[in-house]
Structures are given as C-alpha cells and as structure tokens.
Amino acid sequence: MGFKTHPNKKCEKAMLxxxxxxxxxxxxxxxxxxxxxxxxxxxxxxxTLGQSMIDLSWQCLDLVLAANVLPNKDKYYKILELSAVFDKLKLRIRMTQEIGLISSKQFAHLQVNYIAAIGEMIGGWLKWALNCRGG
Structure with a gap:
C-alpha cells in the first residue's frame, strides 16, 4: 500500500x-x-457516460487523498466510500464495453492494467483500516 509498517504495531504506519x-x-x-x-x-x-467515468475517477482520487491524511483510526469510512465510488465506476466501464464504445481489447487493457490493481489496493487498504479501528 505504500505505508511503512512499524515492527511492533500493525496500525502504526507512516503517512507517505x-x-x-x-x-x-x-x-x-x-x-x-x-x-x-x-x-x-x-x-x-x-x-454523459464518458463524463460520468471521468467524474467518478476524480472522486476516487480525491477520496484517496482525503483518506491518506486522516488519522489511521478514522480512515475506514473514507476508504469504504472510496470502494463504493469505485464500484460505480466499474459499472460504467462495463457498460461502455457492452454498448460498443470501447473494444474488448480496450476493456481487457483497463481490467488488467488498472481496475484489478486498484480494486486489490482498495480492498487491502480497507482490510487494514478495519483492523486498525478494532473491527
């Protein structure tokens, strides 16, 4: 995730x-x-659809920035919001492929190079944040 873990405390991580x-x-x-x-x-x-994808991707980036500056114990809900916005973005990406705005090759490129990696990072960060808040 880009955080440095303190050797003795799983939730004490230096904010990068x-x-x-x-x-x-x-x-x-x-x-x-x-x-x-x-x-x-x-x-x-x-x-319409294109602008929605751009807007949602900016919202995701804004939420990454917002969550990063919060104290560790407060990050969970911001990351959860990020996850929800990212899910909306994924639906729009799938729609663009299904209605023929992007090719199967472009869709695969998005999935392999961006969507899978971002989803895994959000999921890992969310799991970490849940552990930090004691849940």
Missing amino acids: NSKQLPLYHKSYLLIKYFYRLVKNFPKHYKY
Whole structure:
C-alpha cells in the first residue's frame, strides 16, 4: 500500500506523501487514460457516460487523498466510500464495453492494467483500516 509498517504495531504506519502511494499513482494514470479514451466517444456518450467515468475517477482520487491524511483510526469510512465510488465506476466501464464504445481489447487493457490493481489496493487498504479501528 505504500505505508511503512512499524515492527511492533500493525496500525502504526507512516503517512507517505500522496504521490508516493501506489493507489494514488495508479488512479492518476487511470484518469489520464479515460481522457484519451473518452475523447473518441460519440458526442452523446462523451458528455454523459464518458463524463460520468471521468467524474467518478476524480472522486476516487480525491477520496484517496482525503483518506491518506486522516488519522489511521478514522480512515475506514473514507476508504469504504472510496470502494463504493469505485464500484460505480466499474459499472460504467462495463457498460461502455457492452454498448460498443470501447473494444474488448480496450476493456481487457483497463481490467488488467488498472481496475484489478486498484480494486486489490482498495480492498487491502480497507482490510487494514478495519483492523486498525478494532473491527
């Protein structure tokens, strides 16, 4: 996750600069990819579904930043919110493939290079945060 673990305390982790977080970096790259992808959508989809994907990806990045600055015991609910927003984003990505806005190859690229990795990082961070709050 980009945190340094204290040898004796599983929840004492040094907060890294946000740009050092792998989740931040991967989310930022996803936003850049979406801007390149969405510009090729037909006009109607560019300003509806495409813009929704861009907006949700920005929300995810904003939530990563917000969660990172919270005290460890308070991160859980912010990361849970991040997970929910990311789930919405995944639905829109799937829709773009199902209605033919992106190819199967583009969809596979998104899944392999971004979605799976980001999902795993969010899940790991959420599990860590749950342990830190004693739940």
